[in-house]
Amino acid sequence: MRIRIVDAFTDLPFTGNPAGVVLLDDVFPDDDWLQNVAAEVNHPETAFAHRLPEGGEADWALRWFTPATEVAMCGHATLATAHILHTTGTHEGPVRFATRSGVLTATPGDEGWITLDFPTAPLTEVAAPEGLARALGADPVAVYDTGPEVGDLLVELADEKAVLELSPDPKEIAGCSSRGVIVTARAENPTLGCDFVSRCFFPNVGIDEDSVTGSAHTALAPYWSARLGRDDLTGLQASRRTGYVRTQLRGDRTLLIGRAVTVIDGELHA
Numbered sequence: 001m002r003i004r005i006v007d008a009f010t011d012l013p014f015t016g017n018p019a020g021v022v023l024l025d026d027v028f029p030d031d032d033w034l035q036n037v038a039a040e041v042n043h044p045e046t047a048f049a050h051r052l053p054e055g056g057e058a059d060w061a062l063r064w065f066t067p068a069t070e071v072a073m074c075g076h077a078t079l080a081t082a083h084i085l086h087t088t089g090t091h092e093g094p095v096r097f098a099t100r101s102g103v104l105t106a107t108p109g110d111e112g113w114i115t116l117d118f119p120t121a122p123l124t125e126v127a128a129p130e131g132l133a134r135a136l137g138a139d140p141v142a143v144y145d146t147g148p149e150v151g152d153l154l155v156e157l158a159d160e161k162a163v164l165e166l167s168p169d170p171k172e173i174a175g176c177s178s179r180g181v182i183v184t185a186r187a188e189n190p191t192l193g194c195d196f197v198s199r200c201f202f203p204n205v206g207i208d209e210d211s212v213t214g215s216a217h218t219a220l221a222p223y224w225s226a227r228l229g230r231d232d233l234t235g236l237q238a239s240r241r242t243g244y245v246r247t248q249l250r251g252d253r254t255l256l257i258g259r260a261v262t263v264i265d266g267e268l269h270a
Contacts, residue, residue, distance in 0.1 A: 005043065005264035006080035009212040009243035011112060013263045016243040017211035019077040020046030021084045022268065028063060031070070037270065038065035044207050045077035049085075049097070058098035059091065068206030071179075073101040073149055075116060075214010075245075075256050082106035082114050083260035101149055109257075116256040120249065121219035122147040123154065135172030136183065138162050146219040151179035152200075154219050160188045163197050164238050170203040179204055182216045184223070187236065194236035194244065196224045212243030218254045221247035 003022050010016025020041035038046040049062045064074040085091040086108045094107040105117040123144045133139050144154040157163050163185045180202030187194045200213040225231050231249040246257035
C-alpha cells in the first residue's frame with residue numbers, strides 16, 4: 001500500500017503543513033489500524049481515503065487522524081489528498097469528499113493551485129475563559145467561539161508582533177476550549193504579503209502548535225473580511241514552517257486556496 005507525505009499550503013518542501021495520505025482500495029480498515037498508522041506517521045494529520053461508487057453525492061470517502069485522535073475537519077490534509085489524486089492521475093477535475101463535516105469539494109486550477117470549498121464557521125463573541133490570558137502570555141482584544149465543527153476559540157491580539165512573539169503554555173491552553181486556540185492580528189509588515197497573521201495551538205488533539213491550519217481559516221476569513229471590508233484575503237500562519245492560505249468568503253461557504261508538494265512516496269507494510 002502506498003503512503004505519501006505531502007507539504008500543504010506551500011509549494012516548497014519542508015514548509016507548510018505536512019500530512020500523510022493513504023489511498024485505500026475500498027472500505028476503511030478498523031479504527032485502531034487507522035490510528036496506529038497516524039501515530040506512526042506522527043505528522044499533524046494523516047488522511048485516509050477510498051473511492052465511492054459512481055452516481056452518489058461524493059466521489060471519495062475521507063477521514064483524518066492526528067497522532068492522538070480522529071478529527072471532524074481538516075483543511076491541509078484535504079488539500080494534500082486532492083493534490084495526490086490529481087498529480088497521480090487517480091482523479092481528474094473537481095473531487096467531492098464525503099467527510100464528518102459533510103461533502104467537501106476540491107477543485108484543481110492552474111499552476112498547482114487547489115480550491116477547497118468548506119463551511120464557514122459561525123462566530124459568536126464570548127467572554128475570555130478564566131486563565132486564557134495567562135495561558136497565552138498576552139491579553140486578548142476579542143474572543144470568539146467558532147462553533148462545534150471547528151471547536152476553537154478565535155482570539156484577536158493587539159498587533160502582529162504579539163502574535164509572532166507568543167509563547168503559550170500548552171497545558172493551560174488545553175483547558176480553554178474543546179480543540180484549541182487560534183490567535184490572530186491584522187498584518188502590519190507589507191513584506192509579509194498578507195492581510196492577517198495567525199498561529200494555532202491544539203494540545204487537546206496532540207498538536208501543541210499546528211503549522212498551517214485550513215479549518216481555522218474558515219473562522220479567520222469571516223472575521224477579517226468583516227473588519228477589512230473585503231471577501232478575498234490572504235492569511236499567513238506564522239509557525240516555524242509557515243504557510244499562506246488565500247481565502248474567499250462566499251456566505252455560508254469559505255474557499256481555501258493553496259498549493260502542495262509531495263516530499264515522500266513510499267510503501268506501507270503494516
